[in-house]
Amino acid sequence: MEHQPDSIDQEVAQELGIQTTMTWATTRDGALKQLSNFIENHFAEFGPYEDAMAADNWALHHSLLSPYLNNGLLHASEVIAAALAAFEKGGIPIASCEGFVRQIIGWREYVNGMYWHLGEQYPELNDLQANRPLLPLFSDSSKTQMNCMKLVVGDIHNRAWVHHIPRLMVLSNLALITGTNPQEYLNWMREVFIDASDWVMVPNVIGMGVHADGGQMMTKPYAAGGAYISRMSQYCKGCIYDPKKRTGDDACPFTTLYWDFLDRHRERFAGNHRMAQQIFGLNRLSDLPELKERAREVLDGLDQGVI
Numbered sequence: 382m383e384h385q386p387d388s389i390d391q392e393v394a395q396e397l398g399i400q401t402t403m404t405w406a407t408t409r410d411g412a413l414k415q416l417s418n419f420i421e422n423h424f425a426e427f428g429p430y431e432d433a434m435a436a437d438n439w440a441l442h443h444s445l446l447s448p449y450l451n452n453g454l455l456h457a458s459e460v461i462a463a464a465l466a467a468f469e470k471g472g473i474p475i476a477s478c479e480g481f482v483r484q485i486i487g488w489r490e491y492v493n494g495m496y497w498h499l500g501e502q503y504p505e506l507n508d509l510q511a512n513r514p515l516l517p518l519f520s521d522s523s524k525t526q527m528n529c530m531k532l533v534v535g536d537i538h539n540r541a542w543v544h545h546i547p548r549l550m551v552l553s554n555l556a557l558i559t560g561t562n563p564q565e566y567l568n569w570m571r572e573v574f575i576d577a578s579d580w581v582m583v584p585n586v587i588g589m590g591v592h593a594d595g596g597q598m599m600t601k602p603y604a605a606g607g608a609y610i611s612r613m614s615q616y617c618k619g620c621i622y623d624p625k626k627r628t629g630d631d632a633c634p635f636t637t638l639y640w641d642f643l644d645r646h647r648e649r650f651a652g653n654h655r656m657a658q659q660i661f662g663l664n665r666l667s668d669l670p671e672l673k674e675r676a677r678e679v680l681d682g683l684d685q686g687v688i
């Protein structure tokens with residue numbers, strides 16, 4: 382749905398020298414309309430499409446409620462109440478209701494608790510000693526040829542939002558497997574997202590996204606190769622890189638760097654039983670020397686903004 386900017390929005394946008402947006406509301410009334418729109422038109426489909434990434438539908442069936450939940454225009458309890466009331470009326474599959482309620486009282490509350498529990502030093506952690514400067518493609522989508530990164534960074538530029546899977550499995554995954562400095566990446570995420578409240582962003586990025594906390598929040602890193610992105614999205618169609626390939630000029634950078642990441646941290650993850658399958662797969666690679674060579678080229682290319 383679209384939200385018409387009012388005179389205050391126009392005035393503020395003018396002061397800041399930016400365009401107003403119709404994507405986001407700035408009032409309680411607008412936030413309530415967004416909630417009703419979600420319940421009436423998207424809630425039933427939330428579950429099946431929650432983790433999918435579409436190239437031609439930027440919001441899918443996500444609620445787009447995070448900015449209002451974070452800035453106080455909506456309270457979590459009224460969002461849950463609206464969801465449960467709709468479910469009780471009928472027509473909402475249990476998977477959609479369970480999935481949505483879990484996001485709010487499961488993830489949101491959990492992340493909030495973890496933020497206060499983990500302490501003031503938590504945002505500064507860098508357990509994997511990742512020191513690569515932020516890649517140019519994060520601030521300029523023309524600095525990459527990877528379809529997924531181009532589309533996701535382009536979407537953020539347009540609306541300051543993408544859903545949880547591109548945040549986790551595309552953006553953070555790339556930061557993780559390239560060894561990008563967690564604090565540089567965190568600062569970029571803070572700047573570009575509409576819902577970037579510190580208490581939500583910090584645990585999601587430092588803990589879940591780039592595993593910079595040595596596993597305090599998540600027991601294993603969310604590292605994945607191109608096969609995952611290809612399975613969960615439409616991004617790979619038409620991309621010049623092949624998600625199935627790990628070596629060669631057309632190998633998907635995610636696939637090459639996924640194995641390179643595992644190899645760089647092989648000793649650390651060897652003792653983690655949740656990583657056993659990945660390390661087993663790594664040990665079976667017959668082309669590791671070639672792959673390491675390609676990984677060096679890919680990292681250089683990403684640093685130069687040409688991959």
Ligand SMILES: Cc1cc2nc3c(=O)[nH]c(=O)nc-3n(C[C@H](O)[C@H](O)[C@H](O)COP(=O)(O)OP(=O)(O)OC[C@H]3O[C@@H](n4cnc5c(N)ncnc54)[C@H](O)[C@@H]3O)c2cc1C
Pocket residue numbers: 442443444445446447448450451481484485488489490492543544545546548549553574576577578581582583585586589590
């Ligand atoms: C690396 C990373 C960074 C993130 N940074 C932020 C952030 O700065 N601010 C923010 O609000 N959310 C953040 N999230 C969580 C999630 O991506 C957004 O809350 C969600 O995409 C917002 O869109 P939505 O309202 O349509 O969510 P929906 O998919 O409709 O989910 C409903 C609500 O559940 C809550 N929720 C879902 N997932 C999470 C989660 N992982 N942590 C906390 N709450 C969650 C949100 O309040 C969201 O509005 C981050 C996730 C990741 C993986």
